[in-house]
Amino acid sequence: MPTDDSTASAPHDDRRFARLRWRCRRGMLENDLILTRFLDARGEAMTEDEVAALDRLLDLSDNELWDLLSGRADPADASVRPLVASLRAA
Amino acid sequence: MSHGVGDVGKLPVRKFDALVVGAGGSGMRASLQLAEAGLSVAVLTKVFPTRSHTVAAQGGIGASLGNMSEDHWLWHMYDTIKGSDWLGDQDAIEYMCRTAPEVVYELEHFGMPFDRNADGSIYQRPFGGHSANFGEKPVQRACAAADRTGHAMLHTLYQRNVRARTQFFVEWMALDLIRDADGTVLGVVALEMETGAVMILQAKATMFATGGAGRIFAASTNAFINTGDGLGMAARAGIPLEDMEFWQFHPTGVHGAGVLITEGVRGEGGILLNCNGERFMERYAPNLKDLASRDVVSRSMDQEIKEGRGCGPNKDHVMLKLDHLGPDVILKRLPSIREIALKFANVDCIKEPIPVVPTIHYQMGGIPTNVHGQVVAPSGDDPAAVVGGFYAVGECSCVSVHGANRLGTNSLVDLLVFGRSAGNHVVGLALPGKAHRPLPKDAADRTLARLARLDSATSGESVADVAAALRTTMQAHCGVFRNQELLSEGVRQVMEVEQRVQRTAIGDKSTTFNTARVEALELDNMIETAKATVVSAEARRESRGAQARSDYPDRDDVTWLKHTLWYRDGNRLDYKPVNLKPASVEAFPPKTRTY
Numbered sequence: 001m002p003t004d005d006s007t008a009s010a011p012h013d014d015r016r017f018a019r020l021r022w023r024c025r026r027g028m029l030e031n032d033l034i035l036t037r038f039l040d041a042r043g044e045a046m047t048e049d050e051v052a053a054l055d056r057l058l059d060l061s062d063n064e065l066w067d068l069l070s071g072r073a074d075p076a077d078a079s080v081r082p083l084v085a086s087l088r089a090a
Numbered sequence: 091m092s093h094g095v096g097d098v099g100k101l102p103v104r105k106f107d108a109l110v111v112g113a114g115g116s117g118m119r120a121s122l123q124l125a126e127a128g129l130s131v132a133v134l135t136k137v138f139p140t141r142s143h144t145v146a147a148q149g150g151i152g153a154s155l156g157n158m159s160e161d162h163w164l165w166h167m168y169d170t171i172k173g174s175d176w177l178g179d180q181d182a183i184e185y186m187c188r189t190a191p192e193v194v195y196e197l198e199h200f201g202m203p204f205d206r207n208a209d210g211s212i213y214q215r216p217f218g219g220h221s222a223n224f225g226e227k228p229v230q231r232a233c234a235a236a237d238r239t240g241h242a243m244l245h246t247l248y249q250r251n252v253r254a255r256t257q258f259f260v261e262w263m264a265l266d267l268i269r270d271a272d273g274t275v276l277g278v279v280a281l282e283m284e285t286g287a288v289m290i291l292q293a294k295a296t297m298f299a300t301g302g303a304g305r306i307f308a309a310s311t312n313a314f315i316n317t318g319d320g321l322g323m324a325a326r327a328g329i330p331l332e333d334m335e336f337w338q339f340h341p342t343g344v345h346g347a348g349v350l351i352t353e354g355v356r357g358e359g360g361i362l363l364n365c366n367g368e369r370f371m372e373r374y375a376p377n378l379k380d381l382a383s384r385d386v387v388s389r390s391m392d393q394e395i396k397e398g399r400g401c402g403p404n405k406d407h408v409m410l411k412l413d414h415l416g417p418d419v420i421l422k423r424l425p426s427i428r429e430i431a432l433k434f435a436n437v438d439c440i441k442e443p444i445p446v447v448p449t450i451h452y453q454m455g456g457i458p459t460n461v462h463g464q465v466v467a468p469s470g471d472d473p474a475a476v477v478g479g480f481y482a483v484g485e486c487s488c489v490s491v492h493g494a495n496r497l498g499t500n501s502l503v504d505l506l507v508f509g510r511s512a513g514n515h516v517v518g519l520a521l522p523g524k525a526h527r528p529l530p531k532d533a534a535d536r537t538l539a540r541l542a543r544l545d546s547a548t549s550g551e552s553v554a555d556v557a558a559a560l561r562t563t564m565q566a567h568c569g570v571f572r573n574q575e576l577l578s579e580g581v582r583q584v585m586e587v588e589q590r591v592q593r594t595a596i597g598d599k600s601t602t603f604n605t606a607r608v609e610a611l612e613l614d615n616m617i618e619t620a621k622a623t624v625v626s627a628e629a630r631r632e633s634r635g636a637q638a639r640s641d642y643p644d645r646d647d648v649t650w651l652k653h654t655l656w657y658r659d660g661n662r663l664d665y666k667p668v669n670l671k672p673a674s675v676e677a678f679p680p681k682t683r684t685y
Contacts, residue, residue: 018600022261023137025141026137027145028143028313029146030434033349034433061145063241070430
């Protein structure tokens with residue numbers, strides 16, 4: 001997993017973002033709802049780094065993701081912590 | 091994206107022995123059987139396999155292992171038939187219950203992390219409706235992996251498939267079934283989401299494992315991917331859909347979101363209240379109260395709401411109160427419930443009740459099949475003639491083992507037993523030595539015309555608006571309690587929505603991961619499922635299992651002990667008999683269903 005460079009915050013690439021939007025379709029309704037809410041509110045303004053971080057989160061299984069979003073577990077990967085905090089607030 | 095009608099020769103074609111559409115539990119159980127037998131197998135899926143909706147199954151897998159106390163597959167069979175309100179086919183139910191222990195042990199050998207007893211055997215938990223000795227007393231029959239049985243199962247099956255070299259086409263959507271002049275199924279026309287490319291996937295056997303269509307209702311526990319794609323494709327290809335009026339409701343979905351609040355909340359002492367603060371279940375089920383069966387609680391809630399005792403400004407939900415249990419019980423024994431209530435209902439259930447409504451959970455009907463997973467449809471004198479080259483398994487299929495109402499834990503049994511049995515049947519065809527049948531010239535015409543319309547339309551209805559109208563109509567007219575007036579109006583309104591579906595337009599015409607286009611194509615499938623549901627429900631003038639008609643409150647075995655078949659062509663209905671003859675044991679004749 002690449003380390004997060006917080007100084008690089010270029011606007012997101014549209015094609016990567018389109019792919020991300022589809023990958024927010026999940027096996028559990030709980031995750032669908034939170035991810036959709038977040039994308040609707042923040043999606044267009046997401047930076048390339050945030051898109052990359054969310055992409056990494058989406059590689060998790062639905063139960064692991066739900067544990068993070070519901071606060072039952074905290075992310076081991078420090079680079080996704082700010083994003084998980086935003087998702088929890090969504 | 092610029093293929094014209096009649097251009098099948100120009101579309102790329104990929105050939106396989108077998109093609110499975112959908113990578114949930116049933117699809118991957120089937121593909122494993124096929125790949126291990128050495129067939130070339132493609133599994134096509136909208137999302138990564140382990141993110142299929144099977145992941146959401148918590149309860150367990152029912153099988154009469156008898157690890158906790160004496161159990162027998164005949165008792166499981168009886169519970170299933172009774173649960174189905176006698177609409178299930180007894181030969182199929184017999185096969186499923188007899189085979190269930192075998193598929194559970196197989197899964198154990200595949201590495202499934204089942205909960206265990208101290209002696210190492212699989213632990214089995216109690217579950218509503220599971221009984222010993224034909225309803226005499228409860229029995230522990232559900233095999234589980236904590237509260238994540240579906241998740242563990244999907245991961246286990248995925249690993250085995252990778253090892254067996256199953257070829258996955260991830261983020262592909264099947265758009266239409268291809269049939270030749272004889273009606274034999276030859277594969278599908280499919281869309282690769284990453285490139286927007288349309289391709290033909292040709293196969294000697296095509297199997298649908300596309301799951302249910304729970305998203306056609308406004309209140310649904312189903313994930314967004316459950317749009318009934320297989321049902322829509324089958325209906326457009328002239329295949330009937332069976333018993334689509336039967337949908338199981340879960341009593342406690344969060345109002346406005348659908349997210350499930352587990353039955354465990356009421357098990358721990360949570361109670362349902364109407365707008366007067368009355369514990370109304372005491373009136374409907376004096377003994378079991380809030381712990382009565384799912385259908386009884388759902389109907390009672392619906393009646394409270396319909397009679398004006400609902401809560402909130404629109405009086406459209408009831409309250410689930412659990413604050414009296416105290417924070418310790420809620421936090422320790424009901425993990426995630428507080429988070430769910432906070433996130434999806436904006437209430438802290440330690441202090442306030444959670445607004446809930448009966449919520450669509452499972453589709454009992456589907457594409458008609460026999461116990462080998464072969465799709466069957468009436469032809470001449472044969473009510474169950476095999477459609478060549480076509481199979482269906484899992485929630486999209488109707489074997490029919492669930493009849494009018496599914497017994498808890500039988501969804502996972504269904505997809506393991508029939509996924510495997512369909513896989514075995516295809517293996518028995520010795521496909522690798524056989525040639526592919528020729529593709530008809532117009533194989534992709536209908537699909538390309540649909541895509542061309544979406545690509546060229548510059549103005550029209552928004553897909554989201556039309557989908558919302560469909561869901562609202564289905565919820566209002568085809569919900570928990572049904573009657574003639576509601577249903578007749580429901581049929582009329584759904585047919586109006588169908589007109590709107592044909593006038594949709596999308597602003598985004600891009601090719602890469604165009605979610606707007608995918609959603610428009612999904613809507614084409616949802617409308618077929620919705621029509622099948624409301625038309626079948628309107629015609630069935632009785633109450634049986636999950637279909638509750640206030641104007642026909644009783645089951646009518648004289649007229650209605652039969653399966654509905656809905657045809658898209660002409661919006662027409664037909665019926666076929668229920669199989670009441672098991673192969674090896676005596677039949678269970680219909681009797682009153684009481685618990």
